[in-house]
Amino acid sequence: PTTRHYDFVVEEAIGAPDGVEKLMLVVNGQFPGPTIEANAGDRIVVNVTNKLPNATAIHWHGLYQNGTNYYDGTHAVTQCGIPPGEWMVYNFTFDGYAGSTWWHAHADTQYTDGVVGALIVHSRDEQVPSYDGDIALQLSDYYHGLSADLLEYYFTPGGIEGGPGNEPVPDGGTINGVGQYGSHNSSFFNLTLEANKTYRLRLINPGTFVPMQFSLDNHLMTVVEADGTAVEPVEVSSVSVAVAQRYSVLLKTDQPAGAYWMRAELDSTQFTYDNPGCQMEIRGVIRYGVSDDTMPDVALLNNPPSLPSGSPAELDESDLVPVGGGPAPEPTFTTYFAMSMQFENPEDSNSRYLAFINETSWEPLNRTASLFAHLGQSAPSGSANYEVSQLITTINDISVVDMIIDNVDDGDHPFHLHGYKFWVMASGGGTYQGQAVNNTAPPLRDTVVIPAESWAILRFVADNPGYWTFHCHIQWHMSAGLLFQFNVLPSKSAQFDIPQYMLDQCSR
Ligand code: C2O
CATH class of the missing domain: 2.60.40.420 (Cupredoxins -  blue copper proteins)
Structure with missing residues (x-):
């Protein structure tokens, strides 16, 4: 095991992930923030400097923090928060965790404004099938408003259609920090892969409100991990990832060489009022066997090709069986x-x-x-x-x-x-x-x-x-x-x- 050092500066910044400029809260000027990638057992030392006007805290979602609960990063529970202008060092190990997870601000609603990032823990003991390449995909909803304002609207009458208690409806979403909003952005998160290989896509939802339904045109996927637990492989056509959940899927680049749309669709069944501008489906591109500027057919954007009949359906999360799983102990x-x-x-x-x-x-x-x-x-x-x-x-x-x-x-x-x-x-x-x-x-x-x-x-x-x-x-x-x-x-x-x-x- 090694010790890995990171410096995180949490600050305000102007960003435009979907083409619309807004004030964001980010780490090291990036959205999503830096990926932490390590091996099981490694020690992680993160020096977090708070340049926000409010206290902050960073939480390492899913990690056990055995013996270091005070580094769990939960404001008003495990720490009082890093005051504005001050810093704190988180120092912990990946005790027993292997798989895909994420870190995020755990103070007020700061993570909604952008303080999120992927956290990947590799382990030779992880019981997933082998793969040739490894890619984290952060799929999330996204708001143009500042979360503090949206929260006030949510609580009180007059701000949001239908009155208090109606969750703010997102304006769209992002895939690894790139979204589209009407005609505001015509760029897509895109990946150029090699043909005839197996890739592990780590689907992470660092969002605020709704599940994101992930699919790739013309391809099936095999789910092999859920929230850091290796699972018996399940072949699916799409995966709905709820806020804070993670799934790894294996993707085979075995279709004709070309470029394909990847899609992350917001689950609109959760919406309690209509936001007509909301970009309901965020697109990205996966290509292989072609040059790295090849784009998929735009005619397919709103007419996704259908999969052959008899193809598997979307993932049902209650079907997941841990590898080597068995009965849980009896409750006491x-x-x-x-x-x-x-x-x-x-x-x-x-x-x-x-x-x-x-x-x-x-x-x-x-x-x-x-x-x-x-x-x-x-x-x-x-x-x-x-x-x-x-x-x-x-x-x-x-x-x-x-x-x-x-x-x-x-x-x-x-x-x-x-x-x-x-x-x-x-x-x-x-x-x-x-x-x-x-x-x-x-x-x-x-x-x-x-x-x-x-x-x-x-x-x-x-x-x-x-x-x-x-x-x-x-x-x-x-x-x-x-x-x-x-x-x-x-x-x-x-x-x-x-x-x-x-x-x-x-x-x-
Ligand atoms: Cu209270 Cu992602 O955690």
Whole structure:
């Protein structure tokens, strides 16, 4: 294992990923930000300098941070945030993780404005078939507005069509930072590959709101990884990647030499009002056996060629079977959560529209409360809401935890657990009524969609000490309070050696 050093400068910048200029928040002037690529077991040292006007924190999605929970990068949970003008060094290893993931700002809605990047962990032990080339594709929705403004519209009446609680509808999307918007941009993210090879495409959705449906004209793909878990190969025609999820697909360049459209389509079923300008499908180009300026036929843009009949369908995420998967251990600790989204004051449709889990709506509060609580110290003044806004389940001994979740909201929610992967034991429509689980070889991942008006049981082995958040990864929903925490093995985390300067940042 080696140690890899990175310098990240988080700053404002003008960008135009889809041809429309806007103020963005970026790392090192890039959108998406720098890719971190390493081998399992490597140590990563990232010096993050904050040039934003607000505190920031960088989260390494999907990593376990075993023993380094304080480097998990969750503002108002595991750290108070890097104050404007200051820096912090994240220092951790890729303990046991192999596969595709990403990093992103985990403070306010900053990542919506561009603070995202790919994180690729190679491992010889990863049980995926061999391939000749490896490419990360970040597919995400995209907004022309600044996220802080959009969030205010989401909360309050008057800003967004239909009133509060209607998630801002994106203006389009990007593939690796390149999108199209009407006639504003005629460039496409494009790749020139070699013919008759097998490529691993790592599909990552670092977006804010909607799933992105990925396909490549005339080609099928084989799914071999989901959220850092190698899966039994499944051949598909397209893959829907929800916010924060990742899939690796193997692509064979075995069709006639030429250029083909790749497509990433926004899932409009999630939209609650019409944004007529929204670019619903983002295009890119994959070519092989031809010169690197060859473009596909524009006539096909709106008339995608159909696949031969009998071709496989899109991926069904509940079909995924981990390689070598088997039954999960039996639960020793069961928790129940009901989540809903509603007006803060149900009588008043002018009140804020918030998310509630077991009647608690998370608030990041001031920059100090959570970390001080984490240290077992009483929170400083200004955090009076600590008790009412923080839903924390404490697990004192290593346990096999079942989270039973009822989503009584009329929207889909991609839920993510920090510091762990969970088994998706069961799910279904309506509310949980004691249904049985099918424990043959359940999917194992870190982000799963719990559909509207549905329930699910997620199981994990709570053996990694620290404060770990569980939240909906739709930024609007997390900001509305759809987040709770597990406090795992507090007697161990009390011994963490948290750098003094991180604590000092709490009092700024
Ligand atoms: Cu992608 Cu709370 O994380």
